[in-house]
Amino acid sequence: MAINVDTIYKTVLLILNKEQRGYVTPDEFNKIATQVQLEIFEKYFEDLNQQLRIPENESEYANRVKNVDEKISIFKDTTSLATNWVVGTNEFTQPTLVHRIGTVIYKNEQELQKVDRNDWLRLNMSQLTRPTADYPIYIYEDNTIIVQPPDIVREDPLNPGTVIDEFSLSYVRKPLDIVWGYNVLGNGAYTYNSVTSQNFEIDDTEQSEVVLRILIYMGIVIRDPQIVQAASAATQAEEQNQKS
Secondary structure: EEEEHHHHHHHHHHHHOOOOOOOOOHHHHHHHHHHHHHHHHHHHHHHHHHHOOOOOOOOOOHHHHHHHHHHHHHEEEEEEHHHOOOOOOOEOOOOOOOOEEEEEEOOOEEEEEEOOHHHHHHOOOOOOOOOOOOOOOEEOOOEEEEEEEEEEEHHOOOOOOEOOOOEEEEEEEOOOEOOOOEEEEOOOOOOEOOOOOEEOOOOHHHHHHHHHHHHHHHHOOOOOHHHHHHHHHHHHHHHHHHHH
């Protein structure tokens, strides 16, 4: 469930106004909120790596690996690589929305093994290990997916300059930028516009951390070290509690 951007914006302003700590404009809030969401999103992957090293909990609701993976799942997607084909080659450029590559798939049934160039050279030294259509591989370099063997990437004879659509990619995208949309009244005040807004996409269990992290940045923006210190301490305590 998404976190409502208007709820976060009003909560943050309420705290700042209550403490008479200053004011942050909607545009400043949007930039800060986008950065905070991205930081929490990237932390999911660190948390997942950490939890994979810990013995798994069999409890359905306390399984931390499962819980973190569910937080990432909203950002998982699959796309065809056909429109990203580098004409006349066995290469595909990385689609724009891709943040982390998952699996390269051939004919919706065959997973390509990812290798680095040294492994590819080693594999090609033997007829037994050389990649084939039944056991294809790919190299990922400079935001480009290079498929081996090359001859399984085939140009469409009916549409020269296009490739036969046989390769797809599972991936994780980044969350969309936060937008607290607004209208400006005659007196210069801002009013919330839900139509032009973009909510947080990260899990709603992160709402408290979102508020605290935004306050840290806002304390810097309005040059109030007390807000930074208080929010930082609260954030560290929350993170420690989650890991304990």
